Amino acid sequence: MTSVPGGGTDEPTDDTARPVRITRDGPLMIQGPVRIETPDGDVVESDRFMVAICTCRRSKTYPLCDTSHRKRRRPPRDSAAKPPERPA
Ligand code: FES
Numbered sequence: 001m002t003s004v005p006g007g008g009t010d011e012p013t014d015d016t017a018r019p020v021r022i023t024r025d026g027p028l029m030i031q032g033p034v035r036i037e038t039p040d041g042d043v044v045e046s047d048r049f050m051v052a053i054c055t056c057r058r059s060k061t062y063p064l065c066d067t068s069h070r071k072r073r074r075p076p077r078d079s080a081a082k083p084p085e086r087p088a
Helices: none
Strands: 002-004 020-022 028-031 034-037 043-046 050-053
Touching: 034 050
Parallel strands: none
Antiparallel strands: 002 043, 020 028, 028 050, 034 043
C-alpha cells in the first residue's frame, strides 16, 4: 500500500472492466492494483491482487478495510429484562 498525499492524476492504462463485489456488511472487493482518491484529495494505492475497500468507515486504515466491520457492538442490556431464575 502506498499513500500519496495530494494525489495523482494518472489514468488507468487498460480499459478492461474489473469485477467489483459488494459484500454484505463488509468491504467492497475489487481486483488490484488500485488507486483510491479520498474526499480530502489524498491517494491511496494498493498493488494487492484483491483489495478490500471499507464501506463502514470504522477502519483505522480507511479507505482500506482492516476488518473493523467485524467488531459488532453488543446491544445494550434490556434493563427491564427479567433476571434468570436461581435454583432453590
Ligand atoms: S468494511 Fe471492513 S473495516 Fe470497514
